[in-house]
Amino acid sequence: MKEKLKYGVDAPSVPILYIGVGLIVLIVGILALAGVITHYNGAGWTLAYGIFMIAGGLTFIHTSLRGKFVIWKNLLSGFKIKRNSKVIDLGCGHGAVMLEMAKHLDQNGKITGVDLWRSQDQSNNSVDATKKNLVAANLSVPTELVTADMRDLPFKASQFDYAVTSFAVHNIKPRADREKALAEAYRVLKKDGKLLLVDTGSKHKEYIQKLQELGMHDITMNQAGFNGWWSGP
Ligand SMILES: C[S@@+](CC[C@H](N)C(=O)[O-])C[C@H]1O[C@@H](n2cnc3c(N)ncnc32)[C@H](O)[C@@H]1O
Numbered sequence: 001m002k003e004k005l006k007y008g009v010d011a012p013s014v015p016i017l018y019i020g021v022g023l024i025v026l027i028v029g030i031l032a033l034a035g036v037i038t039h040y041n042g043a044g045w046t047l048a049y050g051i052f053m054i055a056g057g058l059t060f061i062h063t064s065l066r067g068k069f070v071i072w073k074n075l076l077s078g079f080k081i082k083r084n085s086k087v088i089d090l091g092c093g094h095g096a097v098m099l100e101m102a103k104h105l106d107q108n109g110k111i112t113g114v115d116l117w118r119s120q121d122q123s124n125n126s127v128d129a130t131k132k133n134l135v136a137a138n139l140s141v142p143t144e145l146v147t148a149d150m151r152d153l154p155f156k157a158s159q160f161d162y163a164v165t166s167f168a169v170h171n172i173k174p175r176a177d178r179e180k181a182l183a184e185a186y187r188v189l190k191k192d193g194k195l196l197l198v199d200t201g202s203k204h205k206e207y208i209q210k211l212q213e214l215g216m217h218d219i220t221m222n223q224a225g226f227n228g229w230w231s232g233p
Helices: 013-033 043-077 096-102 127-137 175-188 201-214
Strands: 086-090 110-115 143-147 160-166 189-198
Touching (some): 110 127
Parallel strands (some): 160 189
16 A cells, blocks of 8 residues: 655644634634623624634645645646756755655656754654655655755755755745855756745745845746745735
8 A cells, every 4th residue: 555645734833823823712702702701892803813813824734735735746847857857955854845856857867855854844854754755655766865954065066957945945044044055055056957946935035136146147936826825925
């Protein structure tokens, strides 16, 4: 029987907080509406706020468990990826993007996943969990997992055809450190290599500015739509 792959939930404390607060607020609203809580006029708004919070939490979970996979499937299918490409996934987590990329490569390619396995960024995050997914997927393309910081990659320059990174760079703080990560991605890419960066929208101007400074000029930016909503647009 095929083993089910486990990907964890991104930033698990966020949907727990949204749904937890939403439920409490919703109950207060229902009690106020039912007259159990008296001398309170805001039952309607309270109910609406509770529903809004719960919807935000559910949207977050949708993006983490489904939306992000659709984004990468669509993104990668838009490129003519050579089957012998060498790929690095920066902040690979449970390997969601490595596994999607693997569909485009053969045994002459290679995918290297790099991560620090931070469980606040993805639940049950560990090199062993990712290794288990890669083994269970029975890939023909060779893969490697490296525990390293994407701000200081243990690789020589100009090694990779693609650097991919999925909802990972925004986790690095402050801005100067995110810029270090982009500079490292640029350093390890071959001259004609491509960086595919998918992240929360709030930092897109910062990323574009840094990539231009590094010498990348052929830059395209797309909105992911509902599949990329984390609680909201
Ligand atoms: C939200 S998770 C996304 C994981 C995966 N890319 C995906 O889309 O499923 C962010 C990942 O970035 C990793 N990460 C955060 N800061 C990092 C750093 N400085 N170097 C390497 N990995 C990092 C976390 O450990 C986590 O696995």
